[in-house]
Structures are given as structure tokens and as C-alpha cells.
Amino acid sequence: MAKYIVHADPDLREIIPGFLKNRGEELPALAALLAAGDLDGLRKAGHKLAGSGGGYGFDRLSELGKALEAAAGAKDAPGAASLLAALKEYLENIEIVYE
């Protein structure tokens, strides 16, 4: 059962599935950045996520992106790892209601 119900703009119905699919497909690349210690790469990825998520109606994605940007910017690898886990859990448990 989905844990996160997101009420989204019906006019964005055509583009939201692609947006979420791409975010899900980015997860292995983000994990690889963390494994390689590329915190600057993670900071940039967090910045991008922070900038786009809320526009599509996913404020939680913007919050996670902002937190990832801050953790990676502070060279906090464990913090970034925990945020990536939260991001994965969120993306896997979203239910969208278009209204």
C-alpha cells in the first residue's frame, strides 16, 4: 500500500510519470557517486532535485534534494547516504491523485 499520497495537477498528467521514472533511474547513479566519494556530484544532483520536484507537485522531493545538497556540501557522507535511502523509499511508495 502506498505511503505517500500526492495530489497533482491534472494538466501535468502527461509529464509526471516520465519525471518520476527518471528520478528512479537516477538512484543507482547517485549511489555510485556516494560510493566514489563524489560529494560535489551529489551536491549538484541534490540542487537539481530541489529545483524541480516542487514544480511537479512533489514538495518532498524538493525537501530531500535541498537536504542532500546541504549534507553533500558539508561533506557529510553518512547524512547523504541516509537521504538517498529516504529518496529511494519515497519514490517507491508514491501514489498520485490527479485533481
Add this chain to the structure above:
Amino acid sequence: MKKKVLIIDDAEEMLVLMRRILELKGLEVHCARDGKTGARLAGELLPDLITLDFNMPDQNGVETYSLLRSCPATAVIPVIFISGVMTGLIKRMVVDNPRIGFLRKPVRREEFEKCVGAMLSLPRLEPPPQPPPRKKSGYEEYE
């Protein structure tokens, strides 16, 4: 005739989102993924409005804006800067020039539409006329 908007942003998901919102408003939308391409397209298309991402690799929003300003035909096009933070530089630009707008990321549909509508309602300015070609001096006629 549809009004034209050029979106300059390196993030694919932002291009897709803004294109969708603007097309729903009946606007003709063109996109560029970097500042150089954006400035070139602006010169070719002469859009009614440009939205410009502030934080882009290679050439950022301010550098791209300077490039637009350096060409008389694109210098008169209104620009909306889009950024995660309102820097002092953007603040000064927005205060000093009513043809520059600012939106903070994440861009919300309602405020995006409102800002775009306001900028598109500004009178379209024509670029200043080019100076006439220099007349040949009497001596040049004999060269």
C-alpha cells in the same frame, strides 16, 4: 499570432515542465539546454520573452544575459531569471529594470503563469536603429 517564449535551462525536467505550462497557455515555446545555444536561438527567433536559468554549467545565466544584451535585437527582450536563490546581483537587476523578472525554484505553476503573463504584457520594444552606413569621403571615391 502566438507569442514566443524561449526557455534556457540545462535541466531537462525543468524544460519539460515549463514547456508544458506555457503550451497550455497557448504560447509557442522553444528550448535551449545551454547559454550559447540560447543566445543564438534568441537572435534567430526574436522571442517575446526569455526564461533564463541562473545556475548553468559552462556559461551561467548572467553571462548569457550579457550576451543577449550585447546584441541590439535581443537586448530589448524581457527576461525572467530562474534560480534557487535570489542573489544580490539578480536583486539589483530586477530592481533596476522592469523588463527583468525573477522566480525562485522550484517554479510553481501559478506564479510562473503570473510572472510570464506580466512580462508578456509589457510593450514590445524595437531595437534601436542601426547607424547609417558611413558616407564615402571625396578621397575614397578615387581609391
